[in-house]
Amino acid sequence: MLELYVLLGLMILGAIIAVETRELLSSIISIGAVGFILCVAFLRLHAPDIAITQLVVEVAVLIVLIRATIGRDTAITSGRGEFRSIALLTGLVAVIVFFAAMGLRCAPPFGEPLLTVSGTYLETGLEKTGAANIVSSVLLDFRAYDTLGEVTVLFASVAGALLFLRKKGKKTENG
Amino acid sequence: MIIYLLCFVLFGIGLHAVVNKKNLIKIVVGVAIMEYSMNLLLVLIGYRMGGVAPIIDRETVAGEFVRLSVDPLPQAMVLTSIVIGLGVISLMVSVCIRLYEKYGTFDITKIKELRG
Numbered sequence: 001m002l003e004l005y006v007l008l009g010l011m012i013l014g015a016i017i018a019v020e021t022r023e024l025l026s027s028i029i030s031i032g033a034v035g036f037i038l039c040v041a042f043l044r045l046h047a048p049d050i051a052i053t054q055l056v057v058e059v060a061v062l063i064v065l066i067r068a069t070i071g072r073d074t075a076i077t078s079g080r081g082e083f084r085s086i087a088l089l090t091g092l093v094a095v096i097v098f099f100a101a102m103g104l105r106c107a108p109p110f111g112e113p114l115l116t117v118s119g120t121y122l123e124t125g126l127e128k129t130g131a132a133n134i135v136s137s138v139l140l141d142f143r144a145y146d147t148l149g150e151v152t153v154l155f156a157s158v159a160g161a162l163l164f165l166r167k168k169g170k171k172t173e174n175g
Numbered sequence: 176m177i178i179y180l181l182c183f184v185l186f187g188i189g190l191h192a193v194v195n196k197k198n199l200i201k202i203v204v205g206v207a208i209m210e211y212s213m214n215l216l217l218v219l220i221g222y223r224m225g226g227v228a229p230i231i232d233r234e235t236v237a238g239e240f241v242r243l244s245v246d247p248l249p250q251a252m253v254l255t256s257i258v259i260g261l262g263v264i265s266l267m268v269s270v271c272i273r274l275y276e277k278y279g280t281f282d283i284t285k286i287k288e289l290r291g
Contacts, residue, residue, distance in 0.1 A: 001224075004178060005177075005178065005181070008178065008182070008185070008215075009181075011185060011215075012184055012188065015185055015189065015208045016188060018192075018208070019188055019189075019191065019192040019196070019201065019204065024198065024200050024201075024281075027200070027204055028200070028204070031204050031208065034208065034211060035207075035211065038211050038214070041215060042215075042218060045218050046222070046227060046228040046229075046245045047218055047245070047250045048228055048230075049250060049254060050214075050218065050250055050253055050254055053257050053258065054214075054257055057257050057258065057260070057261045060265075061261060061265075064264065064265050064268050065200065065203070065264075065268060067268075068268045068271055068272055069200055072275060072281070086195075088194060089190070089191060089194045089195060093187055093190070096183065096186070096187070096190070100179075100180075100183050104176065104179055104180075107179070107220060108220065109176070110176060110219065110222070111222060111223060111224030112223065113220070113222065113245065113246035114246075115241070115246055117248060118221075118246050118248035119241055121247055121248065122229065122240055122241045122244055122247065123240075125247075126231050132230055132231045132232070133229070133230045133231075134229040134230070134231070134244070134247040135229055135230075135250045135251050135254070138247055138248060138251040139251045139254060139255070143251065146252070146255055147255065150255045150258055150259060153259050153262060154258060154259065154261075154262045156262075157259075157263065157265060157266045158262070158265075160266050160269070161266050161269040164266075164269040164270055164272075165269050165272065
């Protein structure tokens with residue numbers, strides 16, 4: 001229990017550094033640290049599948065972000081006007097705290113999951129799907145349409161990124 | 176309950192970056208932080224104190240496993256969410272690269288001035 005608090009505290013610290021530092025590259029490295037600490041937290045929460053996926057995705061995000069910033073002007077021109085929308089932020093935080101308090105009142109207490117639907121998955125997952133890993137049996141068998149939707153979204157985002165980054169067909173200065 | 180609130184603190188840091196920062200890459204970083212916090216919150220809700228990972232091995236007794244394992248459903252959904260987050264972030268970064276090619280800066284106030 002204590003180590004979860006320590007990991008979450010480290011994540012908050014890394015997030016503050018990532019947001020407030022002036023160098024873009026150190027900001028990206030800090031977000032990488034936050035992601036890897038999150039990976040350790042997932043391992044502590046008995047979720048090895050998510051920990052592996054988080055590790056792979058974090059490396060990919062780091063590569064993408066470093067590719068975006070390297071060789072460009074990484075010095076930040078911050079300073080004045082940083083808190084131009086403090087009223088907006090306060091309003092947003094108030095709304096989020098209100099709805100979080102409402103939602104967390106209905107949430108089960110920490111350490112005692114509800115297991116209304118997933119109790120069935122745990123009981124019958126092995127004999128119905130033959131997979132010893134219940135997470136992959138949910139992902140690939142009980143809720144396979146969700147995985148199909150995930151792959152569709154991933155394909156759409158890759159197609160969009162290729163569309164944004166293409167060189168061919170781009171308008172030049174003189175038409 | 177305090178651990179849920181710490182997740183919301185992390186979410187607030189990401190929101191602060193999205194609303195207040197002027198650099199496009201900082202905004203992407205803020206979105207990534209919000210995504211991490213929500214994934215962690217969902218996995219925390221499915222956690223069982225002193226539980227085991229939802230993987231059946233030879234020693235597991237069939238009736239015991241339901242009362243021992245952590246909730247597998249949030250884990251499966253968060254796995255989907257993490258992969259979609261990668262797609263979202265790479266799409267955002269490609270928009271940022273394109274804006275940099277057009278305007279030569281990541282600063283959103285300068286991009287706003289150079290509109291048109």
